[in-house]
Amino acid sequence: MRIETVWTTEADSARAAREAADELALRLGGPPSLVIVYTTVTHDHDALVGALRARLPDVPLHGGSSCLGVMSRDGFHSSAGTGLGLLGIRDPEGDYGVGAAEIGDDARAAGSAAIERAIAAVERDGEPPDFVWIAGVPGHEERLIQGVQDVLGTGVPIAGGSTADNDVSGRWLQIAGATVSRNSVVVTAMYPSTEVHVAFHSGYSPTARTGVATRASGRVLHELDGRPAARVYNEWTGGVLDDHLAGGGVLGLTTLHPLGREVGEVGGLPYHRLSHPDAVTPDGGLSLFTDVAEGERLTLMTGTRDSLVTRAGRVARAALGAGQLDPGDIAGALVVYCAGCMLTVQDDMARVADVIAEALGEAPFLGTFTFGEQGCFVGGENHHGNLMISVVVFQRDDEAAG
Amino acid sequence: MGDGASRTGEDELREALASAQRRLAEAERARVAAEERAVELRLDLARSRAQARDAASQAERLVEGLRRITEATHVGELYTGLLDLVNETLGSEDAFIVAIDRATAGATPELEVVATSASAYASLRWPTGRLFESVLGGKTRAAFDTSKLPEWRALPTSVLERARSALHLPIRPGRDGALLVCVHAERGYFTKPRVRLAARFSGLARNALRNAELLESRLRRLEELSTPMIPISAAVTVMPIIGGMDRERGERLLAAALRGAHERGVQRVIVDITALSELELEAARALVKTASALRLLGCRMTLSGVQPRVAATLVHLEGELGARLGGLEVFGTLQDAVARALI
Numbered sequence: 108m109r110i111e112t113v114w115t116t117e118a119d120s121a122r123a124a125r126e127a128a129d130e131l132a133l134r135l136g137g138p139p140s141l142v143i144v145y146t147t148v149t150h151d152h153d154a155l156v157g158a159l160r161a162r163l164p165d166v167p168l169h170g171g172s173s174c175l176g177v178m179s180r181d182g183f184h185s186s187a188g189t190g191l192g193l194l195g196i197r198d199p200e201g202d203y204g205v206g207a208a209e210i211g212d213d214a215r216a217a218g219s220a221a222i223e224r225a226i227a228a229v230e231r232d233g234e235p236p237d238f239v240w241i242a243g244v245p246g247h248e249e250r251l252i253q254g255v256q257d258v259l260g261t262g263v264p265i266a267g268g269s270t271a272d273n274d275v276s277g278r279w280l281q282i283a284g285a286t287v288s289r290n291s292v293v294v295t296a297m298y299p300s301t302e303v304h305v306a307f308h309s310g311y312s313p314t315a316r317t318g319v320a321t322r323a324s325g326r327v328l329h330e331l332d333g334r335p336a337a338r339v340y341n342e343w344t345g346g347v348l349d350d351h352l353a354g355g356g357v358l359g360l361t362t363l364h365p366l367g368r369e370v371g372e373v374g375g376l377p378y379h380r381l382s383h384p385d386a387v388t389p390d391g392g393l394s395l396f397t398d399v400a401e402g403e404r405l406t407l408m409t410g411t412r413d414s415l416v417t418r419a420g421r422v423a424r425a426a427l428g429a430g431q432l433d434p435g436d437i438a439g440a441l442v443v444y445c446a447g448c449m450l451t452v453q454d455d456m457a458r459v460a461d462v463i464a465e466a467l468g469e470a471p472f473l474g475t476f477t478f479g480e481q482g483c484f485v486g487g488e489n490h491h492g493n494l495m496i497s498v499v500v501f502q503r504d505d506e507a508a509g
Numbered sequence: 510m511g512d513g514a515s516r517t518g519e520d521e522l523r524e525a526l527a528s529a530q531r532r533l534a535e536a537e538r539a540r541v542a543a544e545e546r547a548v549e550l551r552l553d554l555a556r557s558r559a560q561a562r563d564a565a566s567q568a569e570r571l572v573e574g575l576r577r578i579t580e581a582t583h584v585g586e587l588y589t590g591l592l593d594l595v596n597e598t599l600g601s602e603d604a605f606i607v608a609i610d611r612a613t614a615g616a617t618p619e620l621e622v623v624a625t626s627a628s629a630y631a632s633l634r635w636p637t638g639r640l641f642e643s644v645l646g647g648k649t650r651a652a653f654d655t656s657k658l659p660e661w662r663a664l665p666t667s668v669l670e671r672a673r674s675a676l677h678l679p680i681r682p683g684r685d686g687a688l689l690v691c692v693h694a695e696r697g698y699f700t701k702p703r704v705r706l707a708a709r710f711s712g713l714a715r716n717a718l719r720n721a722e723l724l725e726s727r728l729r730r731l732e733e734l735s736t737p738m739i740p741i742s743a744a745v746t747v748m749p750i751i752g753g754m755d756r757e758r759g760e761r762l763l764a765a766a767l768r769g770a771h772e773r774g775v776q777r778v779i780v781d782i783t784a785l786s787e788l789e790l791e792a793a794r795a796l797v798k799t800a801s802a803l804r805l806l807g808c809r810m811t812l813s814g815v816q817p818r819v820a821a822t823l824v825h826l827e828g829e830l831g832a833r834l835g836g837l838e839v840f841g842t843l844q845d846a847v848a849r850a851l852i
Contacts, residue, residue, distance in 0.1 A: 230639070233657030234650060237701060259653055259696020275595045301754070312544045373555040375546070414545050421549055428553060485556050487700075 108301045109133050109171045109197040110439025112471040116180050117185035120155040123191050128162035131195045138163065139195035141203035141295065143172035143240070143441065145177045145281060145475040146176025148272040149189040152280060152287045160285050166204040167228070169295045170282030171242035171270035172474070174446035175453075178474030180464040183456035188273045194441060200300035204228035204236075207283030207293045209377055213361040214247035217292050218254020225437045226294040236296035236329070238303045238499065240279050240441070241267035243292040245478040246326070248491035249398050251292050251373075252481060256489065264305045266497045268292075268443040268477025275358075279478070280391035292490070295503070296298040301502040303429035307482025309495050310418035311408035313367055316343040323399045327392050328366075328384075331405065335391030340384065343407045351387050358385045362451045364493050365488075366395070371486035378484060381408060383447055383493035396479055396493040410494075416455050417449045419464030419496050426498040427466070429485075437503055442474035443497040449476045527742035534674040567706055569808050570598050573708065578717040582728070587721040588624035591689060591714055596626060598710065599703050601691035603627040603672065605636060606680070607800045608687040609645075623687070627652040629671060643725045644677045645686035649708045651676045653697040674698035680712035680718050689714060736765040745850045747843070751784050759795025777850050780794060781843045782832050783814025797826065801838045808842075 113135035116160065117123035132138060139256075142163060146155060159168060176185025177192030182188045196203065198240060206224030208217040222239065226232055239259070248269055255265055261303045272280035283293040299305065318339060322330035331339040341348040344364045349355050367379035382405075386394040399405075427434065449456060463472060482497035483489050529597040574594045578587055592604045605625035609618045620635045635641065638660040644650050652675045655661040661669065672692035676699040680685040688712065689800070699707075735758070739747045746769060750762070766778055780796065782788070788796075815823070823839075840846040 136824050228672060232659075233652045233654050233661075234640070235653040235699075236790070260695075260700075261654075262700030264701075293567045310549065312547055312548050373552055373559060376550060376551050376555050409541050410545060412543050413538065417544075421546075425549075425553065428556070477606060485552065 108201070108438045108501060109135055109217055109220055109298060110194065110471055110501060112179050112189065112192060112194045112439070112473045114177055114184045114192040116176070116184055117188050118149075118186070118189055120151040121158040123150070124158035125162055127193050128159050130161065132195050135195050135197040136259075137197060139166050140201060141167050141169065141196045141205070142199045142299075142453075143194040143278070143295075143473060144168060144192070144426065145173040145473065146191045146282075147174075147176060147189050148172045148278045148280065150191065152282070154358045155286055156285060157283055167203050167295070168282060168284050169240060169242065169293055171268075171293065172272060174271040174449065174478070175273050175349045176476070177455065178442065178444065178460050178463075178476075180460065180467070180472055182460045189276070192473045192475075193470070194282045194439065196299070196439075198300050202229040202298040204231065204296045205283050205293065206296070207281065207286065207288065207291045209288065210244055210247055210251075210290050210292060214250035214387065215254040215257065218251040218294075219257050220254075220351070221292045221294045222255045222296060225250055225294050228298065229298065231296070231298060233457050234298070235263050236248070236298050237261055237263075237270045238297045238299075238305065239265045240297060241265055241292065241296040241481055242294075244265075244279065244281070244290055245269045245271075245396065247292070248479050248481060252489055252491060255294065255410070261478050261489065262487070263486075264303075264483035266305050266307065266441075266443065266499055267484040268475055268481060268497065271446045271476060271477030271478040273471060275478070277444040299501060301504050302430055303499060304426050304432065305483045305494060305499050305502055306425035306429055307480070307484050307492075307497050308369065308418065308422045309365075309367065309379055309423060309492065310414055311365060311367065311379070311381060311410040311494070313377070314343075314378060314407045315407050316407035317404055320399055320401050320403045320405060321401075323401045323420075326395050326398055326405065327388055328395060328399045328405070329332045329390060329392035329405050336393040337387040337391045340407070342380050345495075348387060350452060352391065354366045354387045354389050356386045358383070358447060359451070362494065363410050365408050366405045370488050370490060373485050378486075379406065379408065380484070380490045381494045382493035384473045385394055385480050394396065397491060403497060404413070412452060415463055416458050419444060419459050419498075420466040423463050423466035423500075424495040426500045430500065430502060432500065432502060434466070434470060437467065437470045437500045438503040439470050439501055440472035442472050442475055443480050443482070444474050445480055445496065446476040448494055463498075470500070518734055521689075522625065533764050563575050567709075571710060571713065574598060575713050577721065578714065579850045580707055582721065582724055584718070584721050584725055585624070586765060587717055591717075592624060592626040595689065595710070599676070599691055599699075600693070601676070601709055602693050603630065604689065604691045605630045606687055606689055608681070609637070609685060610634070616744040620688070632695045633668065640677065641688065644679050644688050647679050647682050649676070649678050649704060650712060653699075655692075670694065676704065678707055678714070680711060680714045683804055687718070699734070700713070736762050738769040738773070739766065740773070741847060743849060745779065745847070746773065746777070747779045747781055747847070749781045749784070754782070754785055755789055755790035759792040759799075763795055763799040763802060765774040766804055766810070767806065769805050770803055775808060777811060779811045779843070779846045779850060781813045781846070782816075782819060783843060785814075785819055786816050788819045789810050790822060792824060793826045795824050797837065803828060809838070810844045811840060811850065813843045815839055815841060
């Protein structure tokens with residue numbers, strides 16, 4: 108098992124892809140078993156994917172769009188909102204199958220179809236992968252996860268992120284092999300020759316402010332404890348929505364005050380997944396980036412700007428801790444970092460990359476910025492959440508470690 | 510002046526208030542950050558404790574498993590122990606052991622069940638496809654849905670429903686390979702933690718099986734050495750009994766005589782007990798039983814070299830049975846018995 112990453116902010120899409128692919132193959136010492144590609148929406152993706160396919164024929168390719176840039180141990184890579192990053196895995200003893208499906212009007216069925224195709228691509232029908240990496244479309248994540256779990260059961264860790272664009276205009280895209288799509292789910296069924304460990308954290312702390320969703324539909328929380336949700340939230344936060352109670356976008360105002368739901372507990376300590384309020388609806392409700400159901404208890408969470416910077420390193424350490432590994436034990440890592448958090452601490456993104464690099468030692472990693480994060484909690488539950496960070500570490504094999 | 514002094518005072522007050530608010534805000538941020546880290550540390554600690562508990566529990570179960578399976582002296586006994594143990598340890602509902610059927614060990618060998626915890630699997634056969642070859646090569650492989658596996662697809666629906674999930678563990682690699690298969694009705698039951706535990710367990714099982722097979726093979730060799738069959742013609746074989754003779758040895762004699770008579774097609778077996786100064790009653794019964802069983806194969810048994818105390822035991826047994834000793838012919842010396850047999 109060998110992992111390498113390359114990145115570029117070259118604006119010429121074909122040239123960026125050619126140079127990155129050549130560099131990746133050179134560093135890996137041969138053709139990769141899998142390439143993960145994250146790109147900004149500013150690229151010409153037909154040219155980009157065409158060049159990647161020409162340089163890395165027959166290599167399974169899994170990708171999606173990332174907000175403004177990508178991240179590696181060298182820092183945050185973005186030039187005028189353009190960036191490209193590749194992570195290559197060379198693992199002749201492992202199997203890596205990529206599958207995709209158009210979401211259409213049944214996201215759950217698409218999730219099932221994509222994982223079936225990913226498994227069939229490596230002729231491992233009936234065999235559970237060690238881990239599933241996912242890239243979907245904002246708005247469907249819960250059903251995509253359900254669809255994958257309909258096939259595999261709930262025991263296989265799922266992680267990844269919702270594809271993103273630079274301005275929330277809906278230009279996100281997904282890449283599977285030679286195909287570029289705008290409404291697909293792409294999954295990779297990973298059967299690596301070494302162990303994989305996942306951490307999924309919110310990092311935010313719960314406050315004493317809690318309430319029950321008394322009226323909700325889809326991703327809109329209309330009422331909390333029988334009152335308009337935006338008004339209750341505004342009281343809880345000490346007035347962050349004072350000027351927006353009539354309606355409109357509030358994404359940037361709520362990043363440090365998401366709503367949390369208990370997912371499980373370890374040793375009596377609850378852990379939460381987060382929902383990020385992005386707008387106040389005309390009826391005084393709150394639109395979220397996750398589904399919300401009536402009867403759910405929601406807790407106001409709180410965090411700080413500084414914690415958005417340092418938390419990524421702690422999640423990386425948690426991923427190592429899940430496998431009781433030291434930084435020297437891993438071949439590389441994938442990082443999913445919430446685009447909302449990234450936009451809040453954009454000037455400090457070099458520090459974010461530094462704290463992750465410090466936690467992971469010499470191991471290369473590739474980070475993407477997403478409009479929704481999926482991961483596996485410490486209790487083994489796969490979920491979609493907002494303002495979350497997912498880190499996946501791939502253990503080195505003994506030969507490479509020696 | 511008064512106004513100026515008042516403004517200065519207000520400015521100072523305002524500045525002091527702003528400064529206090531800034532410090533308060535910083536303190537609040539520090540408090541939130543500290544609380545966030547504290548929550549994460551507490552979760553990490555709780556997770557570490559849970560991991561330590563799991564590891565200790567797994568180690569305990571593995572040690573217990575190791576103790577049980579290393580005590581097995583026969584492969585059959587080991588198989589039974591293994592099946593019980595995996596069902597207890599991994600929570601599988603059924604388990605069985607399949608081995609390559611030597612009769613089909615050609616181009617596409619098949620696997621047959623050699624031991625099972627449930628009779629539903631006893632007569633099943635599997636073709637060796639890609640997955641089983643990989644397991645015979647030493648890899649542990651799980652299935653979240655057996656109906657999708659080429660090797661399983663042809664099995665009856667009732668079996669596939671009962672064994673929706675399966676875990677395949679190598680316990681003897683190579684051409685004489687054997688696999689341990691654990692099954693569960695729940696789809697996707699064999700999750701990564703169970704697979705990890707099973708992979709550790711299968712290493713122990715492989716070693717225990719190797720040891721049991723070695724031990725069994727040595728016992729068989731010992732048995733052959735302690736109950737040799739010496740042919741003196743195509744139809745006559747002599748089995749000298751050297752050393753003591755108890756019930757267990759009597760049972761081995763019975764098995765060896767039957768095997769020899771069947772494989773070699775002999776018509777008379779002379780069991781020479783010249784070296785025995787005495788004979789336990791149970792061992793004498795085994796001798797009579799051997800004679801009766803041989804007769805069913807069309808073979809007669811002769812006893813030679815009977816010593817006085819042995820004769821007393823045989824007479825006692827004859828009284829107990831109320832009949833002749835299973836049609837045994839008895840001679841005082843081996844020479845007499847051989848001479849009679851060759852006439």
